Amino acid sequence: MVLASPVSNLHSAWASRLLEGLPAVTGDLAELQRRGRAALAATPLPQQHQEDWRFTDLSPLTALTPRWRKACPELPSDLPAPAPGTLRLWLDGRGDPLAGVVLPAGLTPLSPAELDGALGHSLAAVGCEHHWPVQFNHATAGRCLALRVSGPEPISLELVSAASQPESLLPLRLLLLLEEQAELELSQVLLGSGSSLTSLVLEAHLGRGARLRHAVIALGEAPACLLGHLAVEQESESRYQLSTASRGWALARLEPRISQLSGAAHTQLTGLQLAEERQVAVTHSWVRFEGPDGSLEQLHKAIADGQGRSVFNGAVRVPRAAQRTNASQLSRNLLLSPQARIDTKPELEIVADDVRCAHGATVSRLQLDQLFYLQSRGIDVELAANLLKRGFCAEALQQLPTAAANWRPLERLLRQGSPLGELP
Amino acid sequence: MILPDAELLLQIVDLHARVDDQPILKGVNLEIRAGEIHAVMGRNGSGKSTLSKVLAGHPSYRVTGGSVLFRGEDLLALPPEQRARIGVFLGFQYPVEIPGVSNLEFLRVATNARRLERGEEELDTFSFEDLVHERLQVVQMDPAFLARSVNEGFSGGEKKRNEILQMALLEPLLAILDETDSGLDIDALRIVAGGVNHLATAANATLLITHYQRLLDVITPDFVHVMAAGRILRTGGKELALELEQRGYDWVDQELADQELANQGAPALGVV
Numbered sequence: 001m002v003l004a005s006p007v008s009n010l011h012s013a014w015a016s017r018l019l020e021g022l023p024a025v026t027g028d029l030a031e032l033q034r035r036g037r038a039a040l041a042a043t044p045l046p047q048q049h050q051e052d053w054r055f056t057d058l059s060p061l062t063a064l065t066p067r068w069r070k071a072c073p074e075l076p077s078d079l080p081a082p083a084p085g086t087l088r089l090w091l092d093g094r095g096d097p098l099a100g101v102v103l104p105a106g107l108t109p110l111s112p113a114e115l116d117g118a119l120g121h122s123l124a125a126v127g128c129e130h131h132w133p134v135q136f137n138h139a140t141a142g143r144c145l146a147l148r149v150s151g152p153e154p155i156s157l158e159l160v161s162a163a164s165q166p167e168s169l170l171p172l173r174l175l176l177l178l179e180e181q182a183e184l185e186l187s188q189v190l191l192g193s194g195s196s197l198t199s200l201v202l203e204a205h206l207g208r209g210a211r212l213r214h215a216v217i218a219l220g221e222a223p224a225c226l227l228g229h230l231a232v233e234q235e236s237e238s239r240y241q242l243s244t245a246s247r248g249w250a251l252a253r254l255e256p257r258i259s260q261l262s263g264a265a266h267t268q269l270t271g272l273q274l275a276e277e278r279q280v281a282v283t284h285s286w287v288r289f290e291g292p293d294g295s296l297e298q299l300h301k302a303i304a305d306g307q308g309r310s311v312f313n314g315a316v317r318v319p320r321a322a323q324r325t326n327a328s329q330l331s332r333n334l335l336l337s338p339q340a341r342i343d344t345k346p347e348l349e350i351v352a353d354d355v356r357c358a359h360g361a362t363v364s365r366l367q368l369d370q371l372f373y374l375q376s377r378g379i380d381v382e383l384a385a386n387l388l389k390r391g392f393c394a395e396a397l398q399q400l401p402t403a404a405a406n407w408r409p410l411e412r413l414l415r416q417g418s419p420l421g422e423l424p
Numbered sequence: 425m426i427l428p429d430a431e432l433l434l435q436i437v438d439l440h441a442r443v444d445d446q447p448i449l450k451g452v453n454l455e456i457r458a459g460e461i462h463a464v465m466g467r468n469g470s471g472k473s474t475l476s477k478v479l480a481g482h483p484s485y486r487v488t489g490g491s492v493l494f495r496g497e498d499l500l501a502l503p504p505e506q507r508a509r510i511g512v513f514l515g516f517q518y519p520v521e522i523p524g525v526s527n528l529e530f531l532r533v534a535t536n537a538r539r540l541e542r543g544e545e546e547l548d549t550f551s552f553e554d555l556v557h558e559r560l561q562v563v564q565m566d567p568a569f570l571a572r573s574v575n576e577g578f579s580g581g582e583k584k585r586n587e588i589l590q591m592a593l594l595e596p597l598l599a600i601l602d603e604t605d606s607g608l609d610i611d612a613l614r615i616v617a618g619g620v621n622h623l624a625t626a627a628n629a630t631l632l633i634t635h636y637q638r639l640l641d642v643i644t645p646d647f648v649h650v651m652a653a654g655r656i657l658r659t660g661g662k663e664l665a666l667e668l669e670q671r672g673y674d675w676v677d678q679e680l681a682d683q684e685l686a687n688q689g690a691p692a693l694g695v696v
Contacts, residue, residue, distance in 0.1 A: 368483065373520035376480050377590060378508035378537030391524025
């Protein structure tokens, strides 16, 4: 007989309470919801004895009591103006984000049949369809924004969501099919405050030669939590460029997972996360090359201050078929307080013999010589430290699409107090 | 220029300092008045660079005795940033690279910190750009360096020009230039020295720290001090530098040994 531990009992109670409050399954995602709920009922919450969750303290998540209620009653009025030429869509997890919207040429919604055929494909390709946060999203998401991107003209799309209501739940489900040579700039802005939980699952398939420039700007205020899976399939000659930046969540866990289906594609991943106070910021990335001549350029940066905890796990899989893969991964971390903690772990699995895979990780404090240099020019120590932090962060935000840059993420990451506060 | 009635800017009395519990400065005495250019020469390890860092307030150095007054104020009691604001400038031997921090923004923040201290208004981005472009000419520096990160990827010569550009913007009363000539080819040396000469006035003073005579060919010092074993062993005019160049530093060792011998069993001699 196996006795359930008190922790798993607590976790089961958390999931059951949530499941009991969900509305009946309905709509295009009914089947997915049914499967997700069954899986959630049968699977305990991840626990720290599981390798992938070893460093992720889930207590900020289990401290929430998300219920099926609208996460943000209406569109906040203080959003920055959308960038010219960018289509902004508001995602509230309930209403149709495309209602009343005229889509630009090259952007078309998927039909229910197409959606049915495509849903879950990328998740399976990157091996995360059974991950708990994905099942959680399946159980709760009632709608999927599914778009096909085609044609020679680059398209700029901005997706904004805000979870602010107490005990609310914001499930976001997205599916993007980029046809051959299609080009998309996707700026996702996720805002979260109060005791809300945002759950994001995005699937994207990049056809041959397609380009996706993707930014995820995740700005929160504890106790709000964020769980996000980004599952991307790349055909050959495609380019996927992802920049993520997060700050302020009690728990933010982002999992970009990319499969180069036949190699010969380019993937660039740039991440920046801040963990302050008692926040937990986690990135687990996973990239697999299924064919030769693929490349990966990855930079992950983190700052941990206060009692914050930052976790980075960067998995790179280079099987025998992936000859001549060229991959580099660098994790750079600033540890600013004696109580803060940083865990960083490259996880390279290389079977092919003719490859270049470089990786490195650094954890340091602010450099004394740099601080003194600035001080010796009349800059006080606090401002000097801020300039150094700014310099550290700026590198990771250089390649944002305009729409994402319009949110002034660098200022929001560095401003005193909440990243959601007003900027000068 | 030596002006007898000029303001006493810096007064160092019997300064002792350590790094990592190793005594480096062992009784430095030095006075610098407005208008003067001083050169401190000496071998590696003689304490010249330590003196410059102690004056600027580097946290790795611990003052264990003596005093430093800047215009009558206890300099050692001030944090590094305040020393800079009241007009003490250290030109670094190895200027520090700061990735991600724009040189222009850095220069503006530094200039404004000094301006506020002098009771002047802060400059906004536009007014500052006008000022910086004017001052760039002092060191014939390419404006493209403004857009780059502070010193990142700059050559040795470009870093030193950037130091003198900072000096031109901050308009210090006392500029301490630590081995500004090191790593410079002859053209860069002339440009950097030209900048220093251009900025020297009757109201400010310069303390050059150098190994070699060649810097003093292009910047004429009023006083030359020879430093050894953490003290100023001898002070003279510019001819002392020429003597060092001709005779090398061996006589310094001899003089130091003679002094130590004389000091044995006798009270310490104050050497100025």
